[in-house]
Structure formats: C-alpha cells, structure tokens
Amino acid sequence: MTNQLEQGTSCAGCGVKLQTETVDKPGFIPQAALAKEPAICQRCFRIKNYNEAASVAIDQDDFLKLLGGIAATNSLVVHIVDLFDFEGSLISGLQRFVGNNPVLLVVNKIDLLPKGINPNRLLNWVQKQTKAQGLRVVDIVLCSAKRNIGFERVIEAIGEHRGNRNVYVVGATNVGKSTLINRLIRDYSDLERELTTSRYPGTTLDAVHIPLDDGKEIIDTPGIVYSHRMTEIVPRDVLGALLPEKGIKPLVYQLNSGQTLFVGALARFDFIEGDRQSFTLYVSNALQIHRTKLERADELYADHKGELLAPPTKEQLEEMPEWTRHRLTVRRNSETDLFISGLGWIHVNGASGALVDIHVPKGVRVLMRDALI
Known part of the structure; x- marks a missing residue:
C-alpha cells in the first residue's frame, strides 16, 4: 500500500474504515503506518501489541441495520455464545433478524467448566435453554476456540450446513467470536489475516468480509453490546x-x-x-x-x-x-x-x-x- 489512503480502505483487524484525520475517531491510522501490510488502525495496533484499547462507539442504528440485512441474504448464520454467560450472551430475537436462514449455535468456552462434566448433559441443557428462548437451530456444537477443543466439529458442522452460502458470524461482545473466526480463516482460506482479538468488548467495529477459497465469504459482524451483562458495567481493567x-x-x-x-x-x-x-x-x-x-x-x-x-x-x-x-x-x-x-x-x-x-x-x-x- 502507498502512503496515500485509498478511499474505502478498511482496517484488517476490526473492519472499520481507515482515516488519517482525527485521532479519537474510529479507524485512525498514522500516515507512517500506511505502508505496512496489512494496514490496521491505531486502536487495533494497541490491542495487539499493548493489550489496551481506546473507547470507540459504533452507531447503533447502523449496527441494527447490518444485523437486519441478514434475512435478505442466503446464508448460514453461526451464532456464537459463551457457555459461562449463556443467557447473557444469547441474542434475544435473533430469529426475526435471520429470517429463514439456518442457524448453527456454537457454544464456546466449555474449557471454563470443571473437568469431568458429561458432554451429553451439557448438550441436553443447551438444547432445552435454546428452545425456551425461541431460537430454532439446525445444530449445536460445544467447543473451546481458545483451547482447540471440539473445533474440528465446528468446521464439520459449517461444512454440512453451509452448502453454497456465505457464512455470517454473530454474537455478543467477548464471547470469543474473533478467536473462532481466526481459526476458520486458517481452515477455509489462504488469506494471511488475523482479526483483532482482545478481552475488551466491542473489538470488531464494522462487518469484516473475509473471502473464502470457493468465492464465498465469512462475514464477521460487530459484537452486540448488552448492558445487562456485568462485563459491560465494570471498568475495563476489572x-x-x-x-x-x-x-x-x-x-x-x-x-x-x-x-x-x-x-x-x-x-x-x-x-x-x-x-x-x-x-x-x-x-x-x-x-x-x-x-x-x-x-x-x-x-x-x-x-x-x-x-x-x-x-x-x-x-x-x-x-x-x-x-x-x-x-x-x-x-x-x-x-x-x-x-x-x-x-x-x-x-x-x-x-x-x-x-x-x-x-x-x-x-x-x-x-x-x-x-x-
């Protein structure tokens, strides 16, 4: 990339449009960093290298419009939830956003539970809770993206249910969505790219389109911020x-x-x-x-x-x-x-x-x- 910022260029880490004018606005990148490949915004640079993040807000109307547009597509929707915060991270009303598209429920962070838990009991519990929330799913996969537990089954399930579709990945903030997508990229794409992952809510600021080898895409959406979760209430260093x-x-x-x-x-x-x-x-x-x-x-x-x-x-x-x-x-x-x-x-x-x-x-x-x- 030259030192001129091409119009519409997005951050390879979080997907926000890059800009060189205003330091405290989303997508700021210093002129000196434009020559680096891939180009990432200053916020992503700080998260990746110093584990710190500036507070950047995303327009909620744009976010809902983005999520609401899924129903008009022909896609597999991969909904990632955090088993440790299941009810808090499940997207309420997801069914009306996705329309008739199939939903694969990926339940992440099973590594946080004590060892020796019966996986069939866990699966039955998740099925019951999901049904009670009114969400229809084609499959449920238990995994830990971070510990590489059950991830092969995630890949298999996506392959079984995707067909000739794009894959939308949705979830609340901090459920491990970007960590899982980074694994998908390595399995499905030659693209040498890694999304910004951190413990800070709202790391992904815009839809990130990741081309797959078969011409389709993985679309990573911003994490939904739910104020009913303790993780959204506390200061970041807590x-x-x-x-x-x-x-x-x-x-x-x-x-x-x-x-x-x-x-x-x-x-x-x-x-x-x-x-x-x-x-x-x-x-x-x-x-x-x-x-x-x-x-x-x-x-x-x-x-x-x-x-x-x-x-x-x-x-x-x-x-x-x-x-x-x-x-x-x-x-x-x-x-x-x-x-x-x-x-x-x-x-x-x-x-x-x-x-x-x-x-x-x-x-x-x-x-x-x-x-x-």
Missing part, C-alpha cells in the same frame, strides 16, 4: 479478574440462614431463610469471596468497599450503577442455579428450598434457571 482465563474451581460454602457472601464489590448474596445447606459458586477464581453475618453486611460494605471488598476500587465504584436487590425463592427439591449475567452463577445444593437476596449493579440480569452442572 475485566481481567472478572473473566476466567482457565477452568474455574467451584467454591462450596456451608451457610446458615442469616449469612452473606460478597464477591469482591461486584455482588452480594444473602441467605435469608432456609435450613443449613451448601451453595456452590461458579465465578472467576481471581475474585475474592468474603463471608459475614447478614446483620453486619451493610456495615462491612460501607466501610470496606473498594479495599477489602474488591475489585472494583472505590473510585471505580463511583462510575458504576448503584446496587439493586433481587429476591428469589428456590423451590424444594429443585436443581437450581442463581445466574448473574457476566459474573457466573450460584448453585443451590440443598433440597429444602431457600429464600435469598442477590445484590448487583442496577441493570445486571439475575435469574433462576435449571442447573447447568
């Missing part, structure tokens, strides 16, 4: 503690009613009523859990939030929404998870039922579901 990098080790607590667990300063779990029983936490092991009496919980939080109870720090908490309380009643003899989107879940082990409160930043989704494990 994501490292919030998002597990490897298999989580479940934490089991025997609690009497009137006891409280704090997950850093991100969430609070109150056991209000019920027989003594155990609760298992499935959250990132980088997060600190503190147990206290319910009667002391308010005081402990007021005195120690952002310090003993961290992350986030006191300063970061000021930028986050205030906590709101969710009261949940767990039925007797039910296999139940208490799910907190973007954080993980708490499994209720007792058969006697329980009345609990969960406090999280306002807007974060909390729900009861059939137990995953």
Whole structure:
C-alpha cells in the first residue's frame, strides 16, 4: 500500500474504515503506518501489541441495520455464545433478524467448566435453554476456540450446513467470536489475516468480509453490546479478574440462614431463610469471596468497599450503577442455579428450598434457571 489512503480502505483487524484525520475517531491510522501490510488502525495496533484499547462507539442504528440485512441474504448464520454467560450472551430475537436462514449455535468456552462434566448433559441443557428462548437451530456444537477443543466439529458442522452460502458470524461482545473466526480463516482460506482479538468488548467495529477459497465469504459482524451483562458495567481493567482465563474451581460454602457472601464489590448474596445447606459458586477464581453475618453486611460494605471488598476500587465504584436487590425463592427439591449475567452463577445444593437476596449493579440480569452442572 502507498502512503496515500485509498478511499474505502478498511482496517484488517476490526473492519472499520481507515482515516488519517482525527485521532479519537474510529479507524485512525498514522500516515507512517500506511505502508505496512496489512494496514490496521491505531486502536487495533494497541490491542495487539499493548493489550489496551481506546473507547470507540459504533452507531447503533447502523449496527441494527447490518444485523437486519441478514434475512435478505442466503446464508448460514453461526451464532456464537459463551457457555459461562449463556443467557447473557444469547441474542434475544435473533430469529426475526435471520429470517429463514439456518442457524448453527456454537457454544464456546466449555474449557471454563470443571473437568469431568458429561458432554451429553451439557448438550441436553443447551438444547432445552435454546428452545425456551425461541431460537430454532439446525445444530449445536460445544467447543473451546481458545483451547482447540471440539473445533474440528465446528468446521464439520459449517461444512454440512453451509452448502453454497456465505457464512455470517454473530454474537455478543467477548464471547470469543474473533478467536473462532481466526481459526476458520486458517481452515477455509489462504488469506494471511488475523482479526483483532482482545478481552475488551466491542473489538470488531464494522462487518469484516473475509473471502473464502470457493468465492464465498465469512462475514464477521460487530459484537452486540448488552448492558445487562456485568462485563459491560465494570471498568475495563476489572475485566481481567472478572473473566476466567482457565477452568474455574467451584467454591462450596456451608451457610446458615442469616449469612452473606460478597464477591469482591461486584455482588452480594444473602441467605435469608432456609435450613443449613451448601451453595456452590461458579465465578472467576481471581475474585475474592468474603463471608459475614447478614446483620453486619451493610456495615462491612460501607466501610470496606473498594479495599477489602474488591475489585472494583472505590473510585471505580463511583462510575458504576448503584446496587439493586433481587429476591428469589428456590423451590424444594429443585436443581437450581442463581445466574448473574457476566459474573457466573450460584448453585443451590440443598433440597429444602431457600429464600435469598442477590445484590448487583442496577441493570445486571439475575435469574433462576435449571442447573447447568
């Protein structure tokens, strides 16, 4: 590429149109970097080399228009979800966007679950949850793109269902979409190209068209930002503690009613009523859990939030929404998870039922579901 920016040239990392005029706008690339091949914007350069990202917004109207255009195409839609945040990362209403195009559901990050989980049980659980959400799929594949687990099956499933179609890849932010697409490129295309991957939400800023060897394309769409996920609420430097990098080790607590667990300063779990029983936490092991009496919980939080109870720090908490309380009643003899989107879940082990409160930043989704494990 010459030192003149050709009109319409896109960043090879995130797909945004490149520009050399405004540093704080999407697609900025310094003049000196234009000669490099492939050309990537300054934001992608920083993510790839320094693991940092500037905050860049994408116009939501353009994004919805992009997603809504899929229905008019003849495509295979690959919907990638994060098993660790299944309900939080599933695209609600996807069916109306894709029309009659077949949907392949790829459930990523199975490596984060404890070892020894029965894959058939996982598959049955995903099928049930997917049906409950009203999403029709032609196939479901469990995998870990990062650990290269089950990826051969992803390739096979795409080959089985693609036919002579393009492939649209859709998903929420931070579900491992770009990591998986980079693997697809290596398997399906001679193109020496790698999308920008990072732990920051919204890394891909525009639709990225990747030519395949048979003349068709993989189209990577921007990640959907869902504000009901904890990962979208917290400051960026908290994501490292919030998002597990490897298999989580479940934490089991025997609690009497009137006891409280704090997950850093991100969430609070109150056991209000019920027989003594155990609760298992499935959250990132980088997060600190503190147990206290319910009667002391308010005081402990007021005195120690952002310090003993961290992350986030006191300063970061000021930028986050205030906590709101969710009261949940767990039925007797039910296999139940208490799910907190973007954080993980708490499994209720007792058969006697329980009345609990969960406090999280306002807007974060909390729900009861059939137990995953």
